[in-house]
Structures are given as C-alpha cells and as structure tokens.
Amino acid sequence: MRDKLTLKSTEIAELLNQFKGWLMGRGLSRARRSFILSHTRKFLEERGGVISKEALEAHLQGLDVSPRSKENIRSAIMQFVRFLREIGYDVPQNLLPRIEESEEELIREFGEWLELEGLAPRTIYVYKLHAKKWLEWCHLREIDPLFATEDDARMFLLEVKHRPGRGHRSDQLKPRALGAWINDLRKFYEFLAWKYKIANNPFRGIKSPKREKKLPTALSIQDIEHIFEAAQQISLEHYALVRFIYASGTRIGECTHLLWKDLDFRLNQAVIRSGKGHKDRIVFFDDETARVLKQLKREKRATRGDFVFHPSVKVLFRMIEQISERAGIKFRSTDLRKSLATHMAELGIPIQDIQHIMGHERLETTGIYIRLRPEHVRQVYREFWRRRRRGR
Numbered sequence: 001m002r003d004k005l006t007l008k009s010t011e012i013a014e015l016l017n018q019f020k021g022w023l024m025g026r027g028l029s030r031a032r033r034s035f036i037l038s039h040t041r042k043f044l045e046e047r048g049g050v051i052s053k054e055a056l057e058a059h060l061q062g063l064d065v066s067p068r069s070k071e072n073i074r075s076a077i078m079q080f081v082r083f084l085r086e087i088g089y090d091v092p093q094n095l096l097p098r099i100e101e102s103e104e105e106l107i108r109e110f111g112e113w114l115e116l117e118g119l120a121p122r123t124i125y126v127y128k129l130h131a132k133k134w135l136e137w138c139h140l141r142e143i144d145p146l147f148a149t150e151d152d153a154r155m156f157l158l159e160v161k162h163r164p165g166r167g168h169r170s171d172q173l174k175p176r177a178l179g180a181w182i183n184d185l186r187k188f189y190e191f192l193a194w195k196y197k198i199a200n201n202p203f204r205g206i207k208s209p210k211r212e213k214k215l216p217t218a219l220s221i222q223d224i225e226h227i228f229e230a231a232q233q234i235s236l237e238h239y240a241l242v243r244f245i246y247a248s249g250t251r252i253g254e255c256t257h258l259l260w261k262d263l264d265f266r267l268n269q270a271v272i273r274s275g276k277g278h279k280d281r282i283v284f285f286d287d288e289t290a291r292v293l294k295q296l297k298r299e300k301r302a303t304r305g306d307f308v309f310h311p312s313v314k315v316l317f318r319m320i321e322q323i324s325e326r327a328g329i330k331f332r333s334t335d336l337r338k339s340l341a342t343h344m345a346e347l348g349i350p351i352q353d354i355q356h357i358m359g360h361e362r363l364e365t366t367g368i369y370i371r372l373r374p375e376h377v378r379q380v381y382r383e384f385w386r387r388r389r390r391g392r
Contacts, residue, residue, distance in 0.1 A: 004092055005051040005052070007050075009049060023037070035072075036079050036080070039076045039077060040077055047059060056074065060074060079200075082147060082200060096146075098146070099146065103135050109195070110127070110131055111124050114128075127188070130180075134156060145192070146196060149202055150206065152202055153202035160181055179209055182203055182206055186203045186204060189201035189203060219331060219335055219339040221343065223331075223339075224336075227329060236299060237309070239292055240308075240309075241255065242320070243288070244289055244293065248357075249340050249358050250283055254272045256310070256313050257311075258272070260305070260306055261304035272359070283357070316333070320332065341354050
C-alpha cells in the first residue's frame with residue numbers, strides 16, 4: 001500500500017480545472033467551491049504536489065487559524081483526494097476515512113447524535129431505519145458509504161420507490177414519503193461529516209419530489225356524528241378517544257401521554273405535556289366529552305396517575321381503524337383534527353385562535369389544516385354576489 005502520491009507540476013493545473021467542474025456537479029455554493037479550490041491549490045503548491053497523511057498534517061499544523069478552520073480546510077483538501085480517487089488515481093489509503101464500527105454501532109451513535117438535537121423518539125426511530133436500509137444497500141453492492149456518489153443515491157431511491165410489492169404506478173411510494181427518505185439520509189450524512197470530517201453528501205443535490213396537490217377535503221359534521229355513533233357501538237373507550245381528539249384537536253401521539261391528573265373537569269381542559277416540539281399546551285373539550293371521560297374513569301376505576309388512553313400509539317391507531325371500518329368512513333386521527341379546524345373556520349373563528357387550539361407554531365401550518373369544503377365556499381361566494389347586488 002503506497003503512503004504518498006506525487007503529482008507532476010505539469011498535471012496539477014489541469015487536475016484543478018477538472019476538480020472545479022467536479023465541484024460544480026456536487027451542487028456546492030460558489031463561495032464553498034472557491035474555498036475548496038483555494039486551499040487545495042495552496043496545499044499542492046506548498047507541498048510540491050505531494051499528497052500524503054504526513055504532508056496534510058504538516059500543512060495544517062503550519063496554519064495560524066482556529067481548530068475549526070483547520071477542520072474545514074482538511075475537509076476541503078479531502079474533497080480533492082476523493083476526486084482523484086474517483087478518476088482513477090491510486091491515493092494513499094491512510095488518508096481516506098474509514099468506518100471502523102459495525103453497522104449496529106454506527107446506527108446507535110447516529111441515534112444518540114439525533115437525541116442531542118432534541119428529536120422525538122419516533123422521529124429518531126425512522127431516521128435510524130432509513131440509514132440502516134441505506135447502509136445495507138451499500139454493503140450488498142460493495143459501496144463505501146463515505147464515498148458514495150449521487151448516482152448511487154439516485155439508484156437507491158429508485159429501488160425504494162419501486163420496492164417489492166409496488167407493481168403498479170398507483171402503489172409507488174408517495175412523493176411526500178420519498179422526500180422523507182431524502183431528508184433523513186441528508187441528515188445521516190451530516191452526522192457522518194461530523195464524525196469522519198468528510199464533506200461528501202450524495203443526497204445533497206437531490207431535490208425532494210413535488211407533492212401532489214389535491215383538492216382539500218374535510219369530514220362533514222354529519223360524518224363526525226356518524227363516526228361518534230360507530231365508536232359508541234364498539235366501546236366507551238373508542239368513543240372517548242375519537243370524541244376527545246375531535247373536541248380538543250389533540251394529536252393521537254399526545255393522547256398516549258395523557259394522565260387523568262392532566263384533566264381539569266371544572267374548566268373542561270387538559271394539559272398536554274411534551275407535545276410536538278417537546279412543548280406543553282392547554283387544550284379544551286366540550287361538556288359531552290367531559291361526561292364521557294368521567295364515565296370512562298369510573299368504569300376503569302382509574303387513579304390520578306393512570307393513563308387516560310392506552311400508552312401505545314399502535315393500539316390507538318388500531319382503535320381508529322376499527323371505528324373507521326364500523327362507520328364505513330375512511331379516516332385517520334389527523335382527519336379529525338383537520339375537520340375541527342375546518343369547522344371552526346367555517347363558523348368564522350379567527351385563524352389565530354385556531355392556530356392556538358391546534359398547537360401550531362406557524363400560522364401557515366394552520367392554513368394547510370383548514371380545508372374549507374366546496375359547498376361552504378360555494379355558499380360564501382353566492383352570498384358575496386347577493387350582498388353586492390343589494391349594495392348597488
């Protein structure tokens with residue numbers, strides 16, 4: 001194994017020109033490309049075209065800059081080393097970063113790194129799952145993940161989109177789900193960049209697919225009442241679950257953390273602890289929902305420290321599916337939340353108040369949730385023309 005590579009002065013200029021084009025193809029900003037080229041040129045000039053681990057360390061040691069700047073410069077020069085490797089040069093192996101840990105250990109470290117960013121456990125689980133699938137794909141094809149290319153990434157995403165069982169176009173992975181894979185694996189390479197001081201991110205230049213824009217729909221008041229009736233036919237807990245989600249606008253995942261001590265029946269409100277974004281908030285519910293919850297508490301003989309609903313989100317999802325099947329109406333728990341926002345908007349409640357009830361940080365998110373039904377819009381439009389004619 002060779003420990004150094006020496007470039008001839010006559011070939012350096014041509015290589016740097018090719019390197020410039022290679023960087024442009026990586027989707028890097030103009031400032032970043034300029035930084036990489038400048039420091040690569042300085043390194044080659046100072047070291048007489050010699051590329052080795054010793055030459056790189058000596059070059060970095062001689063720089064009067066901060067440790068963080070040195071790491072950025074190291075990363076820049078390593079981009080050139082990677083470029084040389086891709087075009088066929090026999091670069092010193094001890095210069096190239098290597099993954100020493102097992103796949104399980106690397107994924108575990110990735111999860112711990114994500115925990116420091118304050119992500120929810122369910123979100124971390126999905127990130128780790130996607131990273132694991134990518135590493136398995138690379139291993140089967142003998143691709144080093146640290147040096148994977150954008151072409152590798154695109155090939156992987158194509159297989160994800162058309163994975164076994166998706167034989168028809170309508171069964172392909174939806175744009176939103178495919179976009180999640182891209183975003184999650186970009187984050188994985190941010191972790192690898194932090195751990196191995198690399199700048200490679202094969203998913204950086206891949207744009208997330210555009211989401212399909214469909215006409216918004218919401219459950220009608222009649223649909224909601226029919227769902228309530230179906231839930232009552234199954235069990236009191238089924239009824240309490242859908243009633244509480246619709247009445248309060250609570251997310252189904254938040255329901256799994258709800259304790260009886262979090263409910264205040266004097267004010268008909270509940271404290272949602274560690275909701276989305278790890279934030280607490282207060283939600284409200286109506287008298288009928290309060291009556292049902294009180295009855296459920298009596299039947300369960302629950303204490304203040306007990307869970308109101310089952311603490312497993314999978315169990316709650318299954319309960320929603322059972323209600324959907326009994327009612328003959330296809331819906332998810334999020335449809336109940338969106339329907340609440342829509343029904344409030346149709347009654348003229350200000351969107352800022354709806355935003356607070358839904359627990360949204362951004363008003364734009366609430367705007368997405370509000371799905372005014374075509375018949376309501378039609379009625380408002382006709383009322384506008386009636387008033388306009390009377391105003392003449």
